[in-house]
Amino acid sequence: MTPGRVRFWRSAFQALLLAAVPLAAAASPQGQQPATAKQVRAAAAGALEAGDSKTAYAFSSALLQRDPNDRTALLLNAQAARSLGNFKTARQSARRAWQLADTGEDKFNASLIMAQALSSGGQRNLAQFWLRRAAHHAPSRLHERRAIRDFQYLRATTPWHHRLSFSITPDSNVNNGSSETSIYVPLYGRRFGLSGSAQALSGIEHAVELNSRYRFKASETRAHDLLVSAEYRTYTLSSEAKAQAPGTKGSDFAFGSLTAGYAHKGLNFGRRGEYRLGIDTGQSWYGGEEYTRFLRLNAGQSYKLTPNRTLGAKVLAESHNGLRANDLDTLRGDLSYSFRTKSGLSVWSSLSVAEADSSSAVEDFTELGLQAQITLPKPVFGAIARFGFSARSRDYPLSSFSPAGRQDDKFTADFSLTFRQVDYYGFSPTLRLSGSTTDSNIDLYKSNRLGVNFGIQSAF
Incomplete structure (x- = not known):
């Protein structure tokens, strides 16, 4: 037929x-x-x-x-x-x-x-x-x-893109307080006791973050975006922290920010590279009160040496106009390198340098930092596993506490699991264990921190 x-x-x-x-x-x-x-x-x-x-x-x-x-x-x-x-x-x-x-x-x-x-x-x-x-x-x-x-x-293909995340983190040091109960001040040659609120306070961090992007112009190799982001973190103090610092509330350390900006990115170097340019401005709040207004400029470039090896560079200039803090201008540069082995192991590393100039001379500093992140090729407990490490050294030439200035060394390590096999409407639970220690020649700035983060992120 x-x-x-x-x-x-x-x-x-x-x-x-x-x-x-x-x-x-x-x-x-x-x-x-x-x-x-x-x-x-x-x-x-x-x-x-x-x-x-x-x-x-x-x-x-x-x-x-x-x-x-x-x-x-x-x-x-x-x-x-x-x-x-x-x-x-x-x-x-x-x-x-x-x-x-x-x-x-x-x-x-x-x-x-x-x-x-x-x-x-x-x-x-x-x-x-x-x-x-x-x-x-x-x-x-x-x-x-x-x-x-x-x-x-x-x-x-949609102009609008939104990303919302939530997390809850039991933390041993929600206020970034000192690990010491008293500090020795060389300028005075004597030791001073620290108030309970100046020492580390334990509690739980509650955080929410929203990032939105509107792509108003795009081609096969170029994209222009308008960006809006909002972040808020507040805390619930433990009973031990409340006893240590009577009258102190977790909301005293709450931090929020609102940011709006523009970003442009495109492919170059025969599509083996990608450049990014951006500018954003916004305001932050601390303890429920206005804290700073800021302006940021950034530029970055990545280049694929091979399909599994990528080199990147980034420059960030940031200016903070203090409302309840000192003015601070920071210039930062990063050089990164990432690769993936045949077994599926992924490694990302970064070297950074920074210099800050403040309206208060004691807040001027230079910084050198190292970071690395390793993603394991095989699941751990059915989850994607990552290890992170970082080291940062800051030098403050002037200090109110020591004629030798101030030197801080901070070390951080974390381990995270993303449970992709457990999802609800395309969102998967995450677990992150982290710890950090800061060593300083001034006792006030010595601190230790341990946290367990429970979060939710998109699985696709």
């Missing part, structure tokens, strides 16, 4: 079924029975597959007149309405199919079609939420990969 005849008989069969609805109609005088719901569903699905959305919409609408809770008809109706540009009806049918879904596969199908209807209607951010739902209820790994692939495509 020729393709033309196949199309002819298919159209004739569909026309016959359409004439047979509504399904509740009685048999004809000749004794012929109307089409069954199963036959009409099959015809609607066949019409969709053949690209005949009008017929599919008519059949599915007839099915819904018979039974408004027909899940299959709702899905077919949503797909057909979307193809016809009737996005409102498509969303309504997909949402009703979701509400009626009682299996993971039904929820996956409803979520996927809802996301398609939203995306076609221009609501791409909301579509990403429904794709997270689809991935969460995917009946197989193959279905999950499809939802994730669609999500990543939408994120890459």
